[in-house]
Amino acid sequence: MSEKVARVSEVIAGSSISFDDAIKKGLKRATSTLRNIVGLKIKEFRVHVENDEIEEYRVNMDIIFLLEE
Numbered sequence: 001m002s003e004k005v006a007r008v009s010e011v012i013a014g015s016s017i018s019f020d021d022a023i024k025k026g027l028k029r030a031t032s033t034l035r036n037i038v039g040l041k042i043k044e045f046r047v048h049v050e051n052d053e054i055e056e057y058r059v060n061m062d063i064i065f066l067l068e069e
Contacts, residue, residue: 005067008041009034014058019045022059036066 013026023042031037044060 002069006038006064007067008062008064010043010060011063012058012060014048014056016056019057019059022057023061026059026061027063030063034063034065036068037063038066039064 009030011026011030013022013029015021015025023040027037027040041062041064042059043062046058046060047054048056048058
């Protein structure tokens, strides 16, 4: 029986469009260096504001991936 062991990598991503877009950009970037991604945990939502306008939507998330045997 093989046991699965996972690891977590923290990623902070931003988008000028939306939180959803920031999550997608963060995941896309993570897939370029991590393999076996099985999930995300969104830990924090933030916005960067300038001149009373939202300039960037930011997310802090954990990328969960399985370690290779």
